[in-house]
Amino acid sequence: MEEQDSETQSSGSGGEEETLKLEPEGLRHDVEDQHVLQFLDSLDGYITLMDSLSLTLRQGWLELASARHSMGASRVNSALLNLKFHSASTSLQVTRNDVDSEANEANFTLCKWASSNSGHSSAGEKFREDKLQTKHDSPDLRHRSKSQFSDETSVQSGASLVADDHVQRERSKSLSVFGTLVSPKLRAAQLSFETALEMLVEIANTRSTMLSAFNRVKKGLEDIKS
Amino acid sequence: MDTVVGFLLAGVGNVDLRRKTNYLIVDSKTTVKQIEDAFKEFTSRDDIAIVLISQYVANMIRFLVDSYNKPVPAILEVPSKDHPYDPGRDSVLSRVKYLFSAESVASGRR
Numbered sequence: 001m002e003e004q005d006s007e008t009q010s011s012g013s014g015g016e017e018e019t020l021k022l023e024p025e026g027l028r029h030d031v032e033d034q035h036v037l038q039f040l041d042s043l044d045g046y047i048t049l050m051d052s053l054s055l056t057l058r059q060g061w062l063e064l065a066s067a068r069h070s071m072g073a074s075r076v077n078s079a080l081l082n083l084k085f086h087s088a089s090t091s092l093q094v095t096r097n098d099v100d101s102e103a104n105e106a107n108f109t110l111c112k113w114a115s116s117n118s119g120h121s122s123a124g125e126k127f128r129e130d131k132l133q134t135k136h137d138s139p140d141l142r143h144r145s146k147s148q149f150s151d152e153t154s155v156q157s158g159a160s161l162v163a164d165d166h167v168q169r170e171r172s173k174s175l176s177v178f179g180t181l182v183s184p185k186l187r188a189a190q191l192s193f194e195t196a197l198e199m200l201v202e203i204a205n206t207r208s209t210m211l212s213a214f215n216r217v218k219k220g221l222e223d224i225k226s
Numbered sequence: 227m228d229t230v231v232g233f234l235l236a237g238v239g240n241v242d243l244r245r246k247t248n249y250l251i252v253d254s255k256t257t258v259k260q261i262e263d264a265f266k267e268f269t270s271r272d273d274i275a276i277v278l279i280s281q282y283v284a285n286m287i288r289f290l291v292d293s294y295n296k297p298v299p300a301i302l303e304v305p306s307k308d309h310p311y312d313p314g315r316d317s318v319l320s321r322v323k324y325l326f327s328a329e330s331v332a333s334g335r336r
Contacts, residue, residue: 089237092275106297193232204300
């Protein structure tokens, strides 16, 4: 190592410039390798998640078929779908990463079972409604906590109970399209498709990462060619 | 149909004041034109972030799906009950497999 150091020093100013020129290229290769690794990781994640999604969907279809068998084909039917005005109870929040214009990466967050009472509320408002119901310092919850509970953990468990009740109500509302009394298999199918939905949001985020990493790698290859 | 019914149970169904839905059930009577129109409509709406399409249905409008390249709404091809997922037909994977082609590797090495 010492001999190599003396050689670089003895080459004089020209050698120092050469050493300095090598460093940015080395750094560029490291960055390109990082993009390639990110691309390959996200590609692997995407394919793995698609496999898991297939399994979850298969379970959901089986449960739906069992529900149809027990309740009758006329009761589990697309003809019963609600065509009255209503908003989606489950929505998405999208944030865009515009720092790097070539990356153009979007991030999706699932907001499950927000209130569907107000037809014109946006996804953001639904998310805020969800947050308000779980926040422990909101007035209604504070009032409830004073009368019944005394410590912070009790307030939080109270808030989560309220959120759970809300979620159960929304689930029942969704199931009520197929009648008041439904088969447990239909409820199980609902949970399977909820899980599938969570996976799909993960797949969407992985897809976004993969495509932005792909664009960076492609640009790197084009720079090398030029 | 079961895929749409399942996801509607999960709470993603939306019907607006004009009774327009955010989903389309494809059956034997649905034409390719109807599927194309629905795809164009869903991909141009501001209130849709992800479009789920069965890969079997996507194959009917493959040119349209493959030529779509906006980040939002994201197009996700999902398996259907009668047609399993084929990674070779996925539009996203088709787009990125260019990196693994012999031509791109050879040109990078020059």
